[in-house]
Amino acid sequence: MxxxxxxxxxxxxxxxxxxxxxxxxxxxxxxxxxxxxxxxxxxxxxxxxxxxxxxxxxxxxxxxxxxxxxxxxxxxxxxxxxxxxxxxxxxxxxxxxxxxxxxxxxxxEPGPLKTCPACLSEDLPVRAGRCRHCGADQLP
CATH class of the missing domain: 1.10.287 (Helix Hairpins)
Structure with a gap:
């Protein structure tokens, strides 16, 4: 218990x-x-x-x-x-x-971030394959 x-x-x-x-x-x-x-x-x-x-x-x-x-x-x-x-x-x-x-x-602590080249959002994880805001494919 x-x-x-x-x-x-x-x-x-x-x-x-x-x-x-x-x-x-x-x-x-x-x-x-x-x-x-x-x-x-x-x-x-x-x-x-x-x-x-x-x-x-x-x-x-x-x-x-x-x-x-x-x-x-x-x-x-x-x-x-x-x-x-x-x-x-x-x-x-x-x-x-x-x-x-x-x-x-x-x-x-949050991991390193990168910027999406399509919509310029700055809160994407470095390993993200797709932008969570605009759906654009991310370069590796």
Whole structure:
């Protein structure tokens, strides 16, 4: 029973989806901070008020709604970078090591690419015999 659960959890697509979800959640925090701290004050600058901190007052002095709060946004950027480093070093690196011991390659670097002479797409593998975009035959 535990062996089946271990095999389910160690499948490459499960961990890939989990890492993608973690990145999406961290990115949503960054986007929320950007909208709350940068976009919302620009929109609210028509109302006026007073506020203080790291940033610029766009409306009347002291109005928190019209304050471009760069400190909160920089804090979210730092949080995002630290969070991604933790995800990489605590999840991705050990997972790659465990999978390599099992003989499975995960998160590998993409191979060399070439450009299709017909449609000029630049994302074809060097060994491709036909372009995936236009269907043109590729020279070896």
């Amino acid at each position: 535990l062996k089946g659960f271990k095999n389910f959890v160690m499948r490459g697509d499960i961990v890939t989806v989990a890492v993608g979800l973690i990145i999406a959640l961290a990115l949503s925090t960054l986007i929320k901070a950007f909208t709350d701290s940068v976009i919302n004050p620009i929109i609210a600058s028509l109302q006026g008020g007073r506020s203080m901190g790291l940033g610029w007052q766009l409306g009347r002095a002291g109005n928190q709604a019209t304050y471009l709060d760069l400190g909160a946004f920089l804090s979210a950027v730092i949080y995002f970078l630290i969070f991604m480093a933790v995800v990489y070093f605590c999840i991705v690196v050990p997972y790659k090591h465990v999978q390599a011991r099992r003989g499975v390659v995960v998160f590998e």
